[in-house]
Amino acid sequence: MKFYSRVFLAICLAGSASLACSTAIAQSASTKVDFIKQVQPILAKRCYACHGPDEAESGLRFDQQASVFGEAESGEHPVVAGDIDASELVARIKSVDEFERMPPEGDPVTPEEIEVLSNWIEQGAEWDIHWAFKPMQAAEPPEVDDPAWGQNPIDAFIYDGLQRVGLQPNPPADRRELIRRAFYDLTGLPPTAEQVDRFVNDSDPLSFEKLINEQLESHHYGERWGRHWLDLVRYAETNSYERDGPKPNAWKYRDYVIRSFNDDKPYDQFLQEQLAGDELDEVTPETLTATGYYRLGIWDDEPADPLLARYDELDDIIMTTGQAMLGLTINCARCHDHKIDPIPQSDYYSLLAMMADVTSWGTRGDQRSNNQIDVTSDELRQKYQANDEQRRKLEADMREIEQTGIAKMSAPDQRATEGPKRERERVLKKKLKDNLDDEMWEQYQAVQKELAEVVQQGKELPPRETVMGLAKTIAQPKQTFVLFRGNPHSPADPVEPRFPTIFETEAPTSFPEMEGSAGRRRVLAEWMTSSDNRLTARVIANRVWQFHFGRGIVRSSNNFGLLGTPPTHPELLDWLAQRLIEDGWKLKSLHRLIMTSRAYQMSSAGQQKGLSQDPNNETFWRFDPRRLSAEEVRDSLLAINGSLNRKAYGPSIYPKLSREVLAGQSRPGSGWGNSSEQDRNRRSVYIHVKRSLLTPLLTAFDFPDPDLTCEDRFDTLQPGQALSLLNSEFIHEQAKRVAALIGVTDKDDLEPNEIVTRCIAAVLGREATSDEIADGKQLIEDLVNRRNLSRQRAAELYCLTVLNWNEFLFVD
Amino acid sequence: MVKRQSNFCGRTRREFIWQAGAGFGGAALASMLSGDGFFDPANAAENTYKNPLAAKPPHFAPKAKSVIFLFMYGGPSHIDTFDRKPAMKGMDGKTVDVKTFGRGGHRSRGRIVEPRWNFKQYGECGKYVSDLFPNVAEHVDDIAFLHSMTADSPIHGSAMLMMNSGRILSGSPALGSWVTYGLGSENENLPGFVVMLDPSGGPISGAKNWSSGYMPATYQGTVFRSEGAPILNLDPPGDLPEGVQRQLIDSIQNANRRHLVSRESNDDLASRIASYELAYKMQTTAPEAVDLSTEDERTLEMYGVNQDRTRDFGTRCLMARRLVQRGVRFIQLYSGGAHNDANWDAHGDLEVNHNKHAGNTDQPIAALLKDLKQRGMLDETLVVWGGEFGRQPTAEYAKGSGRDHNSYGFTMWMAGGGIKGGVSHGTTDELGSQAVENPLEVKHLHATILQQLGLDPNHLAYFYSGLDQKLVGVESVEPIHDIIA
Numbered sequence A: 001m002k003f004y005s006r007v008f009l010a011i012c013l014a015g016s017a018s019l020a021c022s023t024a025i026a027q028s029a030s031t032k033v034d035f036i037k038q039v040q041p042i043l044a045k046r047c048y049a050c051h052g053p054d055e056a057e058s059g060l061r062f063d064q065q066a067s068v069f070g071e072a073e074s075g076e077h078p079v080v081a082g083d084i085d086a087s088e089l090v091a092r093i094k095s096v097d098e099f100e101r102m103p104p105e106g107d108p109v110t111p112e113e114i115e116v117l118s119n120w121i122e123q124g125a126e127w128d129i130h131w132a133f134k135p136m137q138a139a140e141p142p143e144v145d146d147p148a149w150g151q152n153p154i155d156a157f158i159y160d161g162l163q164r165v166g167l168q169p170n171p172p173a174d175r176r177e178l179i180r181r182a183f184y185d186l187t188g189l190p191p192t193a194e195q196v197d198r199f200v201n202d203s204d205p206l207s208f209e210k211l212i213n214e215q216l217e218s219h220h221y222g223e224r225w226g227r228h229w230l231d232l233v234r235y236a237e238t239n240s241y242e243r244d245g246p247k248p249n250a251w252k253y254r255d256y257v258i259r260s261f262n263d264d265k266p267y268d269q270f271l272q273e274q275l276a277g278d279e280l281d282e283v284t285p286e287t288l289t290a291t292g293y294y295r296l297g298i299w300d301d302e303p304a305d306p307l308l309a310r311y312d313e314l315d316d317i318i319m320t321t322g323q324a325m326l327g328l329t330i331n332c333a334r335c336h337d338h339k340i341d342p343i344p345q346s347d348y349y350s351l352l353a354m355m356a357d358v359t360s361w362g363t364r365g366d367q368r369s370n371n372q373i374d375v376t377s378d379e380l381r382q383k384y385q386a387n388d389e390q391r392r393k394l395e396a397d398m399r400e401i402e403q404t405g406i407a408k409m410s411a412p413d414q415r416a417t418e419g420p421k422r423e424r425e426r427v428l429k430k431k432l433k434d435n436l437d438d439e440m441w442e443q444y445q446a447v448q449k450e451l452a453e454v455v456q457q458g459k460e461l462p463p464r465e466t467v468m469g470l471a472k473t474i475a476q477p478k479q480t481f482v483l484f485r486g487n488p489h490s491p492a493d494p495v496e497p498r499f500p501t502i503f504e505t506e507a508p509t510s511f512p513e514m515e516g517s518a519g520r521r522r523v524l525a526e527w528m529t530s531s532d533n534r535l536t537a538r539v540i541a542n543r544v545w546q547f548h549f550g551r552g553i554v555r556s557s558n559n560f561g562l563l564g565t566p567p568t569h570p571e572l573l574d575w576l577a578q579r580l581i582e583d584g585w586k587l588k589s590l591h592r593l594i595m596t597s598r599a600y601q602m603s604s605a606g607q608q609k610g611l612s613q614d615p616n617n618e619t620f621w622r623f624d625p626r627r628l629s630a631e632e633v634r635d636s637l638l639a640i641n642g643s644l645n646r647k648a649y650g651p652s653i654y655p656k657l658s659r660e661v662l663a664g665q666s667r668p669g670s671g672w673g674n675s676s677e678q679d680r681n682r683r684s685v686y687i688h689v690k691r692s693l694l695t696p697l698l699t700a701f702d703f704p705d706p707d708l709t710c711e712d713r714f715d716t717l718q719p720g721q722a723l724s725l726l727n728s729e730f731i732h733e734q735a736k737r738v739a740a741l742i743g744v745t746d747k748d749d750l751e752p753n754e755i756v757t758r759c760i761a762a763v764l765g766r767e768a769t770s771d772e773i774a775d776g777k778q779l780i781e782d783l784v785n786r787r788n789l790s791r792q793r794a795a796e797l798y799c800l801t802v803l804n805w806n807e808f809l810f811v812d
Numbered sequence B: 001m002v003k004r005q006s007n008f009c010g011r012t013r014r015e016f017i018w019q020a021g022a023g024f025g026g027a028a029l030a031s032m033l034s035g036d037g038f039f040d041p042a043n044a045a046e047n048t049y050k051n052p053l054a055a056k057p058p059h060f061a062p063k064a065k066s067v068i069f070l071f072m073y074g075g076p077s078h079i080d081t082f083d084r085k086p087a088m089k090g091m092d093g094k095t096v097d098v099k100t101f102g103r104g105g106h107r108s109r110g111r112i113v114e115p116r117w118n119f120k121q122y123g124e125c126g127k128y129v130s131d132l133f134p135n136v137a138e139h140v141d142d143i144a145f146l147h148s149m150t151a152d153s154p155i156h157g158s159a160m161l162m163m164n165s166g167r168i169l170s171g172s173p174a175l176g177s178w179v180t181y182g183l184g185s186e187n188e189n190l191p192g193f194v195v196m197l198d199p200s201g202g203p204i205s206g207a208k209n210w211s212s213g214y215m216p217a218t219y220q221g222t223v224f225r226s227e228g229a230p231i232l233n234l235d236p237p238g239d240l241p242e243g244v245q246r247q248l249i250d251s252i253q254n255a256n257r258r259h260l261v262s263r264e265s266n267d268d269l270a271s272r273i274a275s276y277e278l279a280y281k282m283q284t285t286a287p288e289a290v291d292l293s294t295e296d297e298r299t300l301e302m303y304g305v306n307q308d309r310t311r312d313f314g315t316r317c318l319m320a321r322r323l324v325q326r327g328v329r330f331i332q333l334y335s336g337g338a339h340n341d342a343n344w345d346a347h348g349d350l351e352v353n354h355n356k357h358a359g360n361t362d363q364p365i366a367a368l369l370k371d372l373k374q375r376g377m378l379d380e381t382l383v384v385w386g387g388e389f390g391r392q393p394t395a396e397y398a399k400g401s402g403r404d405h406n407s408y409g410f411t412m413w414m415a416g417g418g419i420k421g422g423v424s425h426g427t428t429d430e431l432g433s434q435a436v437e438n439p440l441e442v443k444h445l446h447a448t449i450l451q452q453l454g455l456d457p458n459h460l461a462y463f464y465s466g467l468d469q470k471l472v473g474v475e476s477v478e479p480i481h482d483i484i485a
Helices: A002-013 A018-022 A034-044 A063-070 A089-094 A109-123 A153-164 A175-187 A193-200 A208-218 A217-231 A250-261 A267-276 A285-295 A306-326 A345-354 A378-406 A411-417 A421-431 A436-458 A522-527 A534-547 A570-582 A587-595 A608-613 A632-639 A696-700 A719-727 A729-740 A752-764 A770-786 A789-802 B027-031 B040-046 B156-165 B173-181 B206-210 B244-260 B269-289 B297-303 B308-325 B351-372 B442-452
Strands: A372-374 A466-468 A480-483 A491-495 B066-072 B094-104 B105-111 B119-122 B127-130 B143-149 B193-195 B329-333 B381-386 B390-395 B403-406 B410-415 B423-425 B436-439 B459-466 B469-470
Touching: A034 A109, A063 B436, A089 A109, A089 A208, A153 A570, A175 A193, A175 A208, A175 A372, A175 A587, A208 A217, A208 A587, A217 A250, A217 A306, A217 A534, A217 B143, A250 A285, A250 A466, A250 B410, A267 A285, A267 A522, A285 A466, A306 A345, A306 B351, A345 A480, A345 A491, A378 A411, A378 A421, A378 A436, A411 A421, A466 A570, A534 A570, A632 A696, A632 A729, A696 A719, A719 A729, A719 B244, A719 B269, A729 A752, A729 A789, A752 A770, A752 A789, A770 A789, A770 B244, A789 B244, B066 B173, B066 B308, B094 B329, B094 B390, B094 B403, B143 B436, B143 B442, B156 B206, B173 B329, B173 B442, B193 B206, B193 B308, B244 B269, B269 B308, B297 B308, B297 B351, B308 B329, B308 B351, B329 B351, B351 B381, B381 B442, B390 B410
Parallel strands: B066 B329, B066 B381, B105 B390, B143 B423, B193 B329
Antiparallel strands: A372 A466, A480 A491, B094 B105, B119 B127, B143 B410, B381 B410, B390 B403, B459 B469
16 A cells, blocks of 8 residues: 555656645545545535535534534434445435535536545545644654665655655755855854855864854854744834834844844743743743733724724734644634634634733823833832832922911912912912021922932932833733624623643643733643643744745644645654654754754755656755845845944844835834944844834845734745845945955055955855956956946946845855 | 645745746756857846736736726815715704714714815716816716725724725735736736825825735835836936946846856746846836826826926826836825825815815826826726725814714725716715715725726635635625626
8 A cells, every 4th residue: 555655656746737636536446545635625625615614504514523424414324434325425426316416506526536535435434633633643763774864863754755756865065055054044144255164174074063053152043043933923113003103122022032042942931931921930021021922913003993903902912823833823713613624713712711811002092001011120129219209208398398388378379389280389489488487498498409319319220121011911801702703792602711622632720820910821831832732842843944944844834724735744743843842842952953964964956856756845855945035135245245233132223214215104204213324234133123114125035024923934036126236225335345345445456357356255255267257357347448437336336246146145 | 745835825935936837947947058058138037037927817807907096095075075965055063963983083963064165067977076176077977986985994094904905904915916916917017016105295004005915025016206216226326327237237147147057946046037137127117107208298288297286196197097008007196195184184174175185186187087088098997086084074173174084984986997987876874974875895895996807806815824815805795786887
């Protein structure tokens, strides 16, 4: 049987129309039918419309095992394992009687589909659940015949897969390619020419491991990998809508993420802090900052329907949590049972109940109390308190004296002192002295002076520190209800906080007592990060793989459900996930393991057999080349000309935006600050993310819209990118800096071929070829002689061309 | 077993670079590389590169090829423009019971502000139009009025998103993005979705109104300016003599072709080479498209380009017509920008506000309709007029004529592109406070626009977040059949 399936795979790979293969159903009776891949899709497509999650005509649901094998209202059994004749399903789909035949509308079930269903019943009608909803399977790395591919367990899985389809893995990438790949992968920055040379000439067999370790220790690692997380949690620093108002201290959450990666914080802890940083045993400013997770979404300060807006806000959190942490589109069950995955609507609201103590971002009148947490140190807090008390006492003393004087004043004056503060002060200033005796007046002045000093001292205290997060929660949330069609004005059945049923975990019976919150999120966080959670580890292991290799083992990394893409290497995925847990959820260990594999170090070159059999590289016969990401493009431009400011962390920065870009705003320039040149040269991850004003250079290179979670960025190649790298003020500034860096001055003392050689060395970290020198020299000379440009300008323009080269923009 | 490369929730990575299944692989490229070892980028790459904006076949035969959406930002008053309310005559200042919901919240009583302009009958259909739009009124026989529009929000921010993307939540693709996603652009050298802003500024929420949301940025609206280089970064810096840009691109392409050798199997490299040729062509196509110097004096006069009041909107209407002629799919023109009385948001003095904005736009809009018609383009061009909502029949404040927002009932109109002329669909009550007959939602308007473009509104879908997302929402929506010719 295994033999057949291997042949089948090979045929599939050979065919270019691989889509047809994935739904291929024709096969011999002896081949084992796969319920998930073959039967379920037919049932979903042909039967669910009337007998499924939405409607269960005649009480029959083809998405539920009990219903399929049970007795229908008609008395018949839809499916009887091993008995085609007794299975009403087969009789109905084969029937020629138009009143009998199912489905009653649309095309009849095809003969191939009938064959699959019949074979499945004949073979025992094994009902299976979707792979991702099963517990992780214990997987041993397979034995492989090439010892070099047997050392790293990852390689054993990959090599075994290739062997099965008769493909050979690519040879190793050359060292120049490898260092560039690893640098961009771990830090998002190119290696310098010296780093390349050193690595290329380093004969130490452990040199690559050394390089990996060095880069993992660089703070640039967190800047690159933290950004992956920020995409997933739709990080932004404003609220969108008309005012697109700021989210104060949002950048501290961004720094929290970057720091967590740099510190190699265990992933389970990372999730716990974000989900329940206010409910942990040890609550620190850091864990409170982590709860900024709940504050990243869009927020309408003027909603037409406030109750709906509240549920939209929670839905945004459920969608993000479900997809980013669990790889589940639970959000699809907001208005009805999930159409495809076994997630009933009640699961959605039970999960919502787990987070029911999360308050809204704020109200139009108060946009801070719910989301800004005072994390000032106790010592400083006490100083503030002492200062406050002193101030209040002195104010009371003053008032007492004032009242003595006021008592002697005329009635209208007395009345005036009871009115607005301004009035009172006017009267006091004018008449208090005359109504006090000298001693009291002196005393009054002394107190006044002392108060001024105390106020001044208060002003001189270091500022209180606030972070963005769950500043207020609801200690006792109201009962949660399933909402009919998702309508908050139509509550239906009550639900209790519990986990989605597909996980088959017991509903929590109690929640820890917390001060000010419901204790539910902590339970949620613990469940989510328990080692037997079926999805959490798989989902993050898959993401780590995705960001190293360009695609996940499950390509739809936010959707492990039935509509997601199945894993190309399911055993490898489960193995990696379990290994991650064994290593204490430490991502850096996983990076090391993956990057030291031969699979990771393969060349990206084409290979005839691979290209023809598996053009999409499903089997990882090569390492997929890729374009630089938006941040990598910008950061590399700054890095190679030496102007990159490598400072880590801190408030966000504002690159210069041109007038025409700002003109798109209703108040041009509103909400966009000025940064010093030094700050403008910082890495892109520190650029202020304003929802209605994204930086055009980044957007051109597929920086994602920050309103919704992004599992994987697009890799478009569009003319707008070319225009921004040819004509923007930014690119010309960078080209000019490259020219200056390589010694171009207005004295014209650098020969054209020298300009070319130095420029290529600076930008690409290698020697120029003779063709390149000839071309570059010709261009520069032509610009000078025929176009009458200065040598300096011509050199700058030459540098600009090199910044546009594919070699610079792509990683092999 | 083996699926196409599909990272993005089932969407294929290259779907946005290549048309599905039509990308060229190593073999095609290898043959191109034969001969002298290189291919001519000006020919080969272009011929094989699949622009993400390449025209795609519609679902069925379209009535309209392009859309010009005249967005009256701020919310024009329907009862003062196209929705005549004779019963309000003489009621000015009277307090009546009427449910309203606007910026000022929910109210159940208010002081009537009688419509401030006279209405006259026009055309064969005898449609009443107010004195605010005497020129547009001449075209009522080409126009279908939708008097029973409603929206989910009477607040600018969410209502703008609603009208532009079908949802009050930020993050969904704009109508123009859906259209370009569905149909591509007839002219690959121009963006498929163009936005032209009012000189006073962008609308509130700025670029959110033409964002492509969860779709690639390829489909987002491109802001065209009416002065200087129309597109961001289109022109090289001023000090570069003519021809230098081409030289630079040639040099880049040379290097890229050398780099391509031994990397033929990486389609993206060839695509990027081709994208530079496209960018280069755009540099000549886009300025030509908006260059009005070839338009005759009569045309300029007709659009009001020579008069101060109408110069700006007239220029943009004329640019819109030229862009349609060049195959741009979706053009959105904003009348009004920034805040307060810089747009139709007449909270203060209704007369001052609406006289200004109608006066700036009436002649240009009429000219656009006339021009399209006489050139035989109106049949294939769908013109849509309206704002994010209408205005209330009652006064917002104790004094004055300002009206608050009204999303319970308002008017939009459509013309051309297979839409019946001289018809009015739906009604509001006697005060225009809410839709009563045939109430319409924004999704019906959107469905009608898609339908006329040959796209099935219930099938134009984009897979994201576990769902087949649709502009018109998950439930099936019918276009407004009554106004379709």
